[in-house]
Each structure stands twice: as structure tokens, then as C-alpha cells.
Amino acid sequence: MTAIDSKDKERDGVRKPVLTFPHPALARxxxxxxxxxxxxxxxxxxxxxxxxxxxxxxxxxxxIRENQLVGYGLVVGLNGSGDSxxxxxxxxxxxQAMLERLGINTRDTALNTANVAAVMVTGNLPAxxxxxxxxxxxxxxxxxxxSLQGGMLLVTPLHGADGEVYAVAQxxxxxxxxxxxxxxxxxxxxxxxxxxISNGAIVEREIAFNLKYxxxxxxxxRNPDLTTARRIATAINSYTGKKAALPLDPATIQLELPKxxxxxxxxxxxxxxxxxxxxxLTAKVVIDESSGIIVMGRDVQVSxxxxxxxxxxxxxxETPQVSQPAPFAERGRTVVxxxxxxxxxxxxxxxxxxxxxxxxxSDLVDGLNALGIGPRDMIAILQAIxxxxxLQAEIEVM
Numbered sequence: 001m002t003a004i005d006s007k008d009k010e011r012d013g014v015r016k017p018v019l020t021f022p023h024p025a026l027a028r029x030x031x032x033x034x035x036x037x038x039x040x041x042x043x044x045x046x047x048x049x050x051x052x053x054x055x056x057x058x059x060x061x062x063x064i065r066e067n068q069l070v071g072y073g074l075v076v077g078l079n080g081s082g083d084s085x086x087x088x089x090x091x092x093x094x095x096q097a098m099l100e101r102l103g104i105n106t107r108d109t110a111l112n113t114a115n116v117a118a119v120m121v122t123g124n125l126p127a128x129x130x131x132x133x134x135x136x137x138x139x140x141x142x143x144x145x146x147s148l149q150g151g152m153l154l155v156t157p158l159h160g161a162d163g164e165v166y167a168v169a170q171x172x173x174x175x176x177x178x179x180x181x182x183x184x185x186x187x188x189x190x191x192x193x194x195x196x197i198s199n200g201a202i203v204e205r206e207i208a209f210n211l212k213y214x215x216x217x218x219x220x221x222r223n224p225d226l227t228t229a230r231r232i233a234t235a236i237n238s239y240t241g242k243k244a245a246l247p248l249d250p251a252t253i254q255l256e257l258p259k260x261x262x263x264x265x266x267x268x269x270x271x272x273x274x275x276x277x278x279x280x281l282t283a284k285v286v287i288d289e290s291s292g293i294i295v296m297g298r299d300v301q302v303s304x305x306x307x308x309x310x311x312x313x314x315x316x317x318e319t320p321q322v323s324q325p326a327p328f329a330e331r332g333r334t335v336v337x338x339x340x341x342x343x344x345x346x347x348x349x350x351x352x353x354x355x356x357x358x359x360x361x362s363d364l365v366d367g368l369n370a371l372g373i374g375p376r377d378m379i380a381i382l383q384a385i386x387x388x389x390x391l392q393a394e395i396e397v398m
Contacts (some may be wrong), residue, residue: 056273059219059253063209066124069166069201073156074098075173077118081146081192082117088143091118098154117145121156121169123201130206136305137169147192149175158201168200186375214265216256224251227280235275240268258361283393285382290373290398294382297393305390 040328074094075082085092095116096106122291139153151173158167177190221229229247236245236255246254261268283299319339326331373381385391 021273026269045133052276052278054236054273054368055219055275055277056198057234058223058228058277058279059221061269061273062218062220063214064077066116066128067160067166069123069125069158069160071121071156071158071169072142073119073121073139073169074154075119075141075145075148075151075284076115077150077152078115078145078148078156079150080114081149082114082151083141083143083145083177084114085111087271088118091116094118117148117151118142119148121153121158121201123167123169123209125160125166125203128207128209128211129203131203133166133203135201135203137197137200139173139195139197141193145193147177147179148173148195149178149192151195153197153200158351164205166205166207167201167203171197171200173293175198207300213266216254216265217265217269218248219245219253219255221251221253223279223281224249225280225282226250228277230254231277231280235277236272239271239275244268257387276398285386285391285393285395286398287379287382288398289379292379294375295377300391300393303390303392307390 028305072094074091083091092111095111095113099106118141119139120142121137122140123135126133126135129135135157139148141148149277153170153173156169156235157165158169160166173195175190175192177188177192177194179186179192197362217234221232226247229250229252233245233247235254236253237243240258240260242258242260244256244258245255248254255268255272257263257265257268281299282300284297285300286295287293319341321337321339322334323337324334382391383395386393386395
């Protein structure tokens, strides 16, 4: 017997499917479930995931971080695209030292190979990495090598800031770019002197940090803000029912372990990082003058201001003409007669535009675009509006 039977019912000349419940208890259960779901939606418990960012997307937890590693090594097996030993003496010294460790003496030998390149190996040691786990590394040429394509990185110790070895890297280098050249032409795609080795390093030393036994931690905001810090602390205190979080400054929140968690701070962090809050953003205009990129936040506002934009363009055109004497003339010579035409365009069609106060970001952009202003001129206008005090935002020039 099925829980739901489908029947056809004729209404207004049209047969329509009708759902019936054979058991009254099942019908009441379905109705109760529907009412519960509607109540959860009304109270925001089942709100869409995109309603607000999670706390884990806004803060960094103290002690849960990566550590940068760096090392110096050699890449071998290059097809003539390595360092020239004459121009890269450190490559020659490294090659000789490596061969000596293998029992081969080359001190009095003039090495001449282009299949070896000195490289710097970098990587980030993940948080709580244990011995034997693997990590990705990046390989960058240090000398005058043309490409690292097809090369093999030899065993390279990776050091931390304290000088200790935390990982060892080795493996084939994967290069996305390439370089091809002939006698009169060269093609370069990407950066062939930089490569990557996925899972190319093995962790040899662990960084000791006992998160389980911590009784308090600090949360560091990625974008410091007083309002955001207070909202995060309020959300945590509301969830735990105790005053567990306290904002210390715009960038730091102190988190204490409540007694209800029985000393399990990992469970507390798992619950806290899933809470959603709406961050408060500073009104800011970011400008990259080198590329002409402008990024404006949603809270940027402009007071009443008049904007005019115009450039003076002077065009000089030279069309010289040749003057020659008449045919069979007894006397005369050929000369070049200059002909110059000068025109000036002050873009008189551009008029003064009024930007009303408290306009939205879209209105401001539409108004500046209506003047026919390009990105370069828009940067100068925004800086001029800021200088006049009409732009209620911070300008950051990259």
C-alpha cells in the first residue's frame, strides 16, 4: 500500500490529478511538518546561504595559520634552456658542491652545460601538518635560464623563518608557459621560468600548537572595523547564551571557552565559524592609476557638486607641396612649399553637469558616463571631488 494515492477528478470538463491520504494520522503529520517548515522560514532559521557571510569568512583564528618556507635548489634535465655557467657562477658552484657530495670531484674541470638551472623553491606549510604529509611548492629560476620546462627539481630542504628545515621538496616541474625562438623571431607564452610541483614537498617537522587545551583564543578580522567586531561578538554571545566574546579593538575579538563545552574549544570554534553576520564596510574608492581601474563600494555617497570635463586638443597637419618650373623654362628650380593646417578643439559640447546630493553609487557612475568620461579622466574627477569635500568616502590609490 502506498502512502499517497493519485486519482483523477473531473472538474469543469478537465480531469485533474488529486492527491489523497488514506490514513488521517499521516495527513496530520504532513500538515504539521509543513507548518514547522513555514515557521522556520519566517524566523530566518532556513534563510538562504547567501544572506550573509559566515564568521569563518571574516576572521582568522589565532594559531590556525600557514607558515612560509623557502629553499635553494637545482633543476636538472633541461633541454639546453638552463643557466649559462659563465653568467651564473652560483649555479656552477652549486653543481660542483652537489657532485662532490656524490663523490665526484670537478673543481679543476671547466664545466660547460646548459641543462641545469638554480632555482628558489617556496611554499606554505599548512596549519597542523603532520610528518609525512605533502604540500605544493613553486619553483622560480634564479639565473638566466630560458625555461624550466621538462626539468626535475633535486632534493631541496625548505627552511622556515627560524632557520629550521620543515619540509623537503623534489619532483618534476610543471610549467604553464613556453618559449620558442628562431634566428629572427621569438614567441613567449606565459612565464616559462616559473613552475609548480603539486604535492612536491614532504613535511619533516611539525609546528607544535595544542589547540585542544586552549581556554581562550583571539579572532583577528581580515578587514578591521568596530561595528563588525561588535556584531561578531554579539552573535557569539547570543548563540552561547554567555558573555564568551569581547571585542578588544577594531581588529581583535577575545573568545573565552564557556563551561558548557567541557573544555572542548574545537567544538566551540566549529559552532562559531558557521554563524552568519552582516559586516559593516567602510566607504572607499580604490584607484589603480597604472591600469585605469576604479572600484567603488556600495556606501560611497557624493554631496551636491557640479562637474565639468573638457580637454583642449590641438591638431597640426603638414601637407607639403612640390613647386616645379614650367616645361622648357629657361630659368627656375624645384622647391618644396610647406602647407600647414592647425586646428583646436576645446570640446565645447561638454557642459557643466550637476550631481545631486546623496546620490547612489549607480547614479554617480551613470552621471559620469553620461559626460563621456573615460576611466583616466574619471580618476581625476573623483580625486577633485574628494578635494572639494563632496565625496564622502576614502580614496585609496594602489
